[in-house]
Amino acid sequence: MSKFLVYIVEDDEWYRELLAHNLALNPDYEIKKFDSAKSLLKELDKNPHVVTLDYRLPDMEGEAVLQKIKEFNPSIEVIIVSEQEKIETAVNLLNLGAYDYIVKSKNIRDKLLNTVNNIRKQASLQARVENLQEEVQKKYSFENSIIGSSDSIKKVFGLIEKAVSNNISVTITGETGTGKELVAKAIHYNSARKKNPFVPVNVAAIPKELIESELFGHEKGSFTGANYQRIGKFEEADKGTLFLDEIGEMDLTLQAKLLRVLQEKEVTRVGSNKTLKIDCRIIVATHRNLLQEVKNGKFREDLYFRLFGLTIDIPPLRQRDKDIIILAKYFIENFCSENDKEAPILSNKAQKKLLNYTYPGNVRELKSVVELAVVMSNSGEITEDDINFSNNEELYDPPTDGLTLKEHTNRIIKLYLKKHKDNIKDAAKELDIGYSTIYRVLKNEKPDDDDDE
Template sequence: MKIFIVDDNQDFCDLQSYYLSQNKAFEIECFYDGKSLISALRDKPNLILLDYYLPDYNGQDLMRIIKEKSDQSEVILVSGQEDVSLAVKLLKEGAYDYIEKNENTHKRLWTITNHLYKTFSLEKKNKELQEKLNEKKDKNPIIGNCDALLNTLSIANKSAKTNINIWVTGDTGTGKELLASYIHQNSKYKNKPFVAVNITAIPSELIESELFGHKKGAFTGASSDRMGKFEKANGGTLFLDEIAELDISLQAKLLRAIQEKEITKLGENKVRKIHFRLIVATHQDLKKLVVEKKFREDLYYRLMGVKIELPPLHKRGSDIILLSQHFIKTFAKENDMQAKTLTDESKKKLLSYSFPGNIRELKSIIDLAMVLSEGPTIEDKHIQLEGINTSKAPLINDPNENKTLKQYTREIVQHYLNSNNGNIEKVAELLDIGKSSIYRMLKENEVSR
């Protein structure tokens, strides 16, 4: 930490310099007038101990110059004036602290500078971690260059620069959360949290507490205070996936949070101000739900902002190959393997498939192909497009029976749940569908665990 001591009393400078140098992390420099300090401000000190009365400047004027030329520098004013009103005035103008100059000044300075050092170190570490995180996210961009995707990204980039609400739509597995994260990374909120919430993944009785937080004792089992997702996203971006699944009674509370930027924790009367960028996603037709009175009209209009639609994979043409190559590299890296290449036949096979599960399905297909292929190439025989049946029991009990597609879907999901001990994550992976789809079916008693 770089510290400048500015005082025309050289005894003071020598003594404080001696005490502060006991901390080896401090790099100390002394100045005996304002002019020499100003010319050294280009070195951007972390802390300036500033005497109020200097031969050429008073502390107040000098502090303004410091704030102009090196706004990251904290200023501690040191003076023998014992004037409380002066201290208050300077603190209001941005001084970190005001210390009276006497023979014990060094004790107070030692405490404050070490406290500041800890704060600076934490801020530095935090910044480094944030940069690493951003680098990591930058390494995982949205892959593809088809017109449909480029058009989507163009709208996303424009929207990211503003704080307009964003509504992401698209089939399951098209990467709605990835797009939300991309928008966050390209917005002014990028150094703040990105909090993603899948409404269907949270049991209905816990959703209010999860979103808004609760105070200790708010309900049975609330053994401590808990911060909700809104509060966690404060200053950053909140992504609410499957927004249509939110209970109508909670929609009013969500409306208030979006409209007034205020939340109230469960079991608490205190209103907390919050600020966040909202991105929502749904695969449902919200307009239709408004007509059916299942979704609040006022909330619908409040959420209306920019609607960004993610194209289904089968409409992204050669992006399928780009994504496949990306998944090959990722799988190889994660499993300590050599990356493999796709033969022309395997590419043709991939390009002719409809991918109902979109990118999520493609990833599973490529992962499996990487396992099945023994050589340096992935051949068309390694591309398994039929899904993975793990059960010996018949999937459809009576194929001749007249059933709707929905009924078949229920039977398939139930079959997989039965053969996987109700493990939703595994079933979702095997069927290449979103966990949220299974939770929704469970919620509506269409299937059971």
């Protein structure tokens, strides 16, 4: 590990040696001494972590030296050391980017050492943050985050690449469990905004009365229970990406406020008259057909066209062919690695069983199924008996099972009712059909051809 490099710039030899000796007591610090601004500027290309700078040098004023250092590399921290105690001078230098202003005194050694130690701690923390960012970026690279080689998923890769190279608004569509948030993260962490926050918000999971405060923030006392000021998600995502999942569930009133924020690029916290400028990329996701929602009067047309940009439609797992087995093996390896287990192989019959299933929960369901299969397996092989689906229904083949279209519709609706424990609302929502269609099935088990969505 390289040492922490500190430059000491002081024309008084005795004072220069005093500061250098004190800092050199820390074996992790590498100290270099300079008696003039000119000699310092020649060595700036070594990029020291800290420069302690005498305010009055024989060849240049401290203010001018500070500006040159910051122009060369803004990340170099500068501590001004001076005999004068004028507040105006100190404030001016701090405004120009100095980290601290220390007056020469008998206890300067302790003050300077504490300040340099604080800078080092911050530098160490920043390095850890940058390492974590790099790890996150690796995790959400296309090949690591989105697994598959089918033609349909390759098309998704191509669209992600287009989204990464542009700042265009993105709408991600697809059934529940297909990995919409994963695609949003892949876009963010491979874009120019990758070092700034990725802030996800599930619109459907937040109560209607709280969503405005969640997105825009609120001031203390702005409503009952607002005991402190809250920063909204838009502010939190400044310079980064705000991911609005299930945007189709947003209330019409809030849609109007969201439209204004997107147009003006500013937010107003609840209970405040002050507007705050924001700069964040918007990525939205939905399992609904937003254009149809516009026609049904459930989604604002102006907001739809404001969000309209690049659409990435994620295919359901049942349309991804060989990806099912690729994903299953990937989840098995990951699960076993996390639990310090030897990964079992997936038998041919188990693979066939996995391939012959509808996956209403998509990738999320497959992950749960194979992780349970690893636990249930009693040998080094996962058998078909180890594969268990929550609704105990496997994919049937419409062309050869002798059922009519109405009978297939009947069977599918009953399957989803069973899955949702006869909750008509939840079944209708996942199937994206009207309640009356399900009521007709329950009444005579022969639904009509039309759908009253």
